[in-house]
Amino acid sequence: ASPWTCSATLSDAYSTKVDELADIDWENLGFGLQPTDYMYTMKCGQDGNFSKGELRRFGNIELSPSAGVLNYGQGLFEGLKAYRKDDGKILLFRPEENALRMRMGAERMCMPAPTVEQFVEAVKATVLANRRWIPPNGKGSLYIRPLLMGSGAVLGLAPSPEYTFLIYVSPVGNYFKEGVAPIHLVVEHELHRATPGGTGGVKTIGNYAAVLKAQSAAKAKGFSDVLYLDCVHKKYLEEVSSCNIFVVKDNVISTPAIKGTILPGITRKSIIDVARSEGFQVEERLVAVEELLDADEVFCTGTAVVVSPVGSITYRGRRVTYVEGGFGVVAQQLYSVLTRLQMGLIDDKMNWTVEL
Numbered sequence: 272a273s274p275w276t277c278s279a280t281l282s283d284a285y286s287t288k289v290d291e292l293a294d295i296d297w298e299n300l301g302f303g304l305q306p307t308d309y310m311y312t313m314k315c316g317q318d319g320n321f322s323k324g325e326l327r328r329f330g331n332i333e334l335s336p337s338a339g340v341l342n343y344g345q346g347l348f349e350g351l352k353a354y355r356k357d358d359g360k361i362l363l364f365r366p367e368e369n370a371l372r373m374r375m376g377a378e379r380m381c382m383p384a385p386t387v388e389q390f391v392e393a394v395k396a397t398v399l400a401n402r403r404w405i406p407p408n409g410k411g412s413l414y415i416r417p418l419l420m421g422s423g424a425v426l427g428l429a430p431s432p433e434y435t436f437l438i439y440v441s442p443v444g445n446y447f448k449e450g451v452a453p454i455h456l457v458v459e460h461e462l463h464r465a466t467p468g469g470t471g472g473v474k475t476i477g478n479y480a481a482v483l484k485a486q487s488a489a490k491a492k493g494f495s496d497v498l499y500l501d502c503v504h505k506k507y508l509e510e511v512s513s514c515n516i517f518v519v520k521d522n523v524i525s526t527p528a529i530k531g532t533i534l535p536g537i538t539r540k541s542i543i544d545v546a547r548s549e550g551f552q553v554e555e556r557l558v559a560v561e562e563l564l565d566a567d568e569v570f571c572t573g574t575a576v577v578v579s580p581v582g583s584i585t586y587r588g589r590r591v592t593y594v595e596g597g598f599g600v601v602a603q604q605l606y607s608v609l610t611r612l613q614m615g616l617i618d619d620k621m622n623w624t625v626e627l
């Protein structure tokens with residue numbers, strides 16, 4: 272059953288002139304919230320089942336001051352994108368992967384989660400209701416932000432008695448203020464993002480609050496973001512605050528293996544598959560920080576970030592530079608294949624895109 276048929280505000284969604292593009296400056300989208308028309312909400316009570324969701328006007332939500340998410344951080348989020356094709360059709364990129372990742376995270380955080388089908392249907396409904404906010408082809412994408420939160424009241428530490436699944440969207444352009452120009456990273460060797468046995472491998476909200484201190488300090492010194500090391504050996508690369516990392520040496524592409532402390536990025540996984548299909552050798556393994564010293568190229572991947580070239584990395588005061596001004600050859604090739612696939616400009620042999 273489509274969630275389109277379960278909402279009182281559905282007719283609002285249809286009667287809005289959604290085929291007309293919203294009247295905003297499409298040329299200068301960054302990565303900031305642009306409120307849109309609708310959001311999707313779906314609740315789950317103590318029976319553990321999510322009821323039918325609904326589209327509502329985008330706006331503030333009401334929560335008990337003692338909601339589990341506000342008091343104990345029982346929350347997860349996801350990020351995925353919709354693209355407008357040249358012919359006006361809409362493409363989602365691998366939404367089932369986000370649904371599955373949310374289900375994995377929910378298991379770790381003791382939360383019930385929507386089924387893959389519920390998740391994907393809800394994403395489709397939210398995107399369609401907001402389709403006038405999907406940027407024209409080549410100008411950006413519609414960023415889709417699903418949330419899962421303990422919305423029921425608790426006082427003692429325990430799983431929340433009620434959960435809310437919510438999706439909102441915002442048109443976005445480039446994540447970093449550098450645009451597609453290389454970013455400059457600093458390796459953080461004191462603060463850590465994740466610990467073995469912790470929650471670094473799931474997309475829980477607290478992982479992101481935990482990086483703000485190091486990120487703010489790095490930005491104050493002129494860096495774009497922070498690259499984290501493992502907290503046991505303080506030697507192996509983990510990830511950047513908002514994206515995964517890849518290192519290229521002699522045309523071999525290496526990235527830290529997923530082992531519970533690194534977010535299993537969907538763009539990370541897609542880039543590995545694209546790289547292999549383009550004939551590259553890709554290794555998922557421990558990558559020591561010293562390997563940055565003689566790497567040919569370094570780049571980051573993420574839904575928000577897409578593929579971002581790294582211009583320099585500073586580690587304990589020593590700065591190593593890579594590309595200047597643009598992409599390195601390997602990152603450029605992978606970026607080009609991935610984004611053309613996402614925007615429907617090449618044949619989707621991988622079967623990753625979902626057309627609306």
Ligand code: COI
Nearest residue numbers: 350351513573574575576
């Ligand atoms: C994404 O890339 O979608 C993320 O969730 C990272 C976020 C910090 C913007």
